[in-house]
Amino acid sequence: MKIASWNVNSLKVRLPHLEQWLAESKPDVVALQETKLTDDKFPVDEIKAMGYEVAFSGQKTYNGVAVLSREPLTEIVTDPPNLTDEQRRILAVTVGDVRVVNLYVVNGKAVGDEKYDYKLDWLSRMRDFLEGELARHPKLVVLGDFNIAPDDRDVHDPESWHEKILCSKPERDALKAITDLGLTDSFRLFEDGDGHFSWWDYRQAAFRRNMGLRIDLILISDALKAAARAAAIERTPRTWERPSDHTPVTLELEDR
DNA sequence: ATGGTTGACGATCAA
Numbered sequence: 229m230k231i232a233s234w235n236v237n238s239l240k241v242r243l244p245h246l247e248q249w250l251a252e253s254k255p256d257v258v259a260l261q262e263t264k265l266t267d268d269k270f271p272v273d274e275i276k277a278m279g280y281e282v283a284f285s286g287q288k289t290y291n292g293v294a295v296l297s298r299e300p301l302t303e304i305v306t307d308p309p310n311l312t313d314e315q316r317r318i319l320a321v322t323v324g325d326v327r328v329v330n331l332y333v334v335n336g337k338a339v340g341d342e343k344y345d346y347k348l349d350w351l352s353r354m355r356d357f358l359e360g361e362l363a364r365h366p367k368l369v370v371l372g373d374f375n376i377a378p379d380d381r382d383v384h385d386p387e388s389w390h391e392k393i394l395c396s397k398p399e400r401d402a403l404k405a406i407t408d409l410g411l412t413d414s415f416r417l418f419e420d421g422d423g424h425f426s427w428w429d430y431r432q433a434a435f436r437r438n439m440g441l442r443i444d445l446i447l448i449s450d451a452l453k454a455a456a457r458a459a460a461i462e463r464t465p466r467t468w469e470r471p472s473d474h475t476p477v478t479l480e481l482e483d484r
Numbered sequence: 485a486t487g488g489t490t491g492a493c494g495a496t497c498a499a
Contacts, residue, residue: 237499238491262499264492289492290499335499343498375499429499431488473490473499 229481231257233444235332235373235427235474239263239294242472243271249465249476250278256298257323259330261373263292270294285316293319293330293372308357311350320361327365329358331372339396351402359409368449370411373474375443376403378413381422382442394441411447414479415459426461427474435466446479455482
């Protein structure tokens with residue numbers, strides 16, 4: 229099973245990119261973030277024509293998440309009891325015997341901003357939700373746009389980003405509280421080095437200069453670690469005309 | 485330089 233995460237920054241704009249990338253990369257499960265579509269406007273027919281079942285939780289203008297799957301999606305959860313929030317950032321589904329939790333983590337704007345405090349509170353609540361998910365579903369994948377670079381290897385210029393938003397210690401500690409539940413950043417099972425990014429700002433020709441961060445993550449539970457075969461950041465869609473500022477990240481899991 | 489670019493929206497806000 230090949231599983232992927234991609235912040236598309238408007239599914240309406242990026243639908244042609246999604247179609248081309250699905251045809252080339254052939255993932256089995258895809259978590260999308262920042263669809264920016266209300267559910268009545270979601271392109272269900274177009275996605276089904278690409279060969280995927282789909283679940284989604286959207287809102288107008290901001291946020292919005294979706295999961296595409298070759299196999300049926302069940303046990304859909306969008307509103308955990310401890311995360312009652314109108315912002316559409318969470319979509320948990322089950323595919324076969326694997327639980328998949330798609331997250332669009334709060335950005336936070338800037339360290340000290342009220343949105344930053346909201347981000348840390350959201351992450352704490354998410355940790356508690358995931359603790360329960362892990363207890364019910366040993367085979368757990370938690371993936372999405374985490375809006376946190378796990379460590380300085382994931383930052384093009386750690387000095388300039390030191391204690392800035394996406395890189396601050398409280399954010400990294402909040403992520404660690406989640407991985408300490410027994411979840412592993414799957415990319416790091418296969419790559420130790422720096423310079424591997426999943427997001428590049430639209431400004432300052434950041435992609436061309438590889439001035440990026442790795443903030444799109446696929447976390448897997450211990451029960452899935454032995455099945456992990458390969459992880460990748462698929463940079464090609466970021467080179468296409470009118471791209472998302474994020475590119476897809478993928479993980480291949482050996483079946484059964 | 486608190487800059488720059490993109491998306492949704494229709495003035496700015498969010499990222």
